Amino acid sequence: MKHVNILGIPFSIINHDYLIKRLSQHVQSAEKSFVITANPEIVMQANEHQEYKNHLLRASYITADGIGIVKASKILKNPLPERVTGYDVMMDMLQLSCDHQYSIYLLGADKETLLSTKNNIEKQFPSIRIAGYHDGYFDWNNNRIAEEIHEKKPDIVFVALGAPKQETWISQHIDQFTKGVFICVGGSFDVISG
Numbered sequence: 001m002k003h004v005n006i007l008g009i010p011f012s013i014i015n016h017d018y019l020i021k022r023l024s025q026h027v028q029s030a031e032k033s034f035v036i037t038a039n040p041e042i043v044m045q046a047n048e049h050q051e052y053k054n055h056l057l058r059a060s061y062i063t064a065d066g067i068g069i070v071k072a073s074k075i076l077k078n079p080l081p082e083r084v085t086g087y088d089v090m091m092d093m094l095q096l097s098c099d100h101q102y103s104i105y106l107l108g109a110d111k112e113t114l115l116s117t118k119n120n121i122e123k124q125f126p127s128i129r130i131a132g133y134h135d136g137y138f139d140w141n142n143n144r145i146a147e148e149i150h151e152k153k154p155d156i157v158f159v160a161l162g163a164p165k166q167e168t169w170i171s172q173h174i175d176q177f178t179k180g181v182f183i184c185v186g187g188s189f190d191v192i193s194g
């Protein structure tokens with residue numbers, strides 16, 4: 001995978017469709033994967049906090065969630081093909097999960113938003129397998145959520161804790177899991193919940 005370095009963050013030179021294809025392959029071969037869709041605020045925060053930057057650097061893919069980052073890559077003469085957003089990736093991965101019976105786990109948002117997200121996903125993708133879900137307001141030192149994910153072994157985990165929490169949570173826990181495609185999806189649950 002080729003990268004373009006923007007303020008110390010290696011963005012993957014990949015378009016949306018190819019990312020979805022790669023993630024589907026990772027699910028099928030039970031390979032762990034960690035996806036970040038980074039906007040300019042994430043890049044700026046990473047430049048101010050080395051520890052956060054180290055969490056980002058653990059990702060398998062960092063895509064540009066913002067036209068400013070795509071423009072910067074063009075100026076650097078190493079263009080990113082397009083914007084790839086967490087919401088768009090989530091919607092296509094939900095469709096694939098429905099078609100191929102991949103199991104999913106939803107982590108994030110407040111309880112009410114999470115439940116309407118789950119209900120709306122079940123309405124739109126009736127044969128989807130939801131392995132579990134948990135809201136995003138929990139005690140950081142409690143490992144119960146990670147233990148549940150470890151036990152249920154979902155194929156895909158959508159993490160909607162907002163930045164910088166979502167990237168940090170995945171980076172700090174991914175070593176505990178044997179499989180799973182972990183995708184940071186920011187405010188996507190708020191959109192899906194309607």
Ligand code: UDP
Pocket residue numbers: 108109110113135136137160161162163165185186187188189190
């Ligand atoms: N969120 C959460 N736990 C937290 C903070 C935020 O679950 O401790 C959720 C919040 O409810 C929202 C989502 O994270 O559903 C995204 O928040 P925001 O829009 O601030 O993130 P962004 O999309 O800007 O990264």
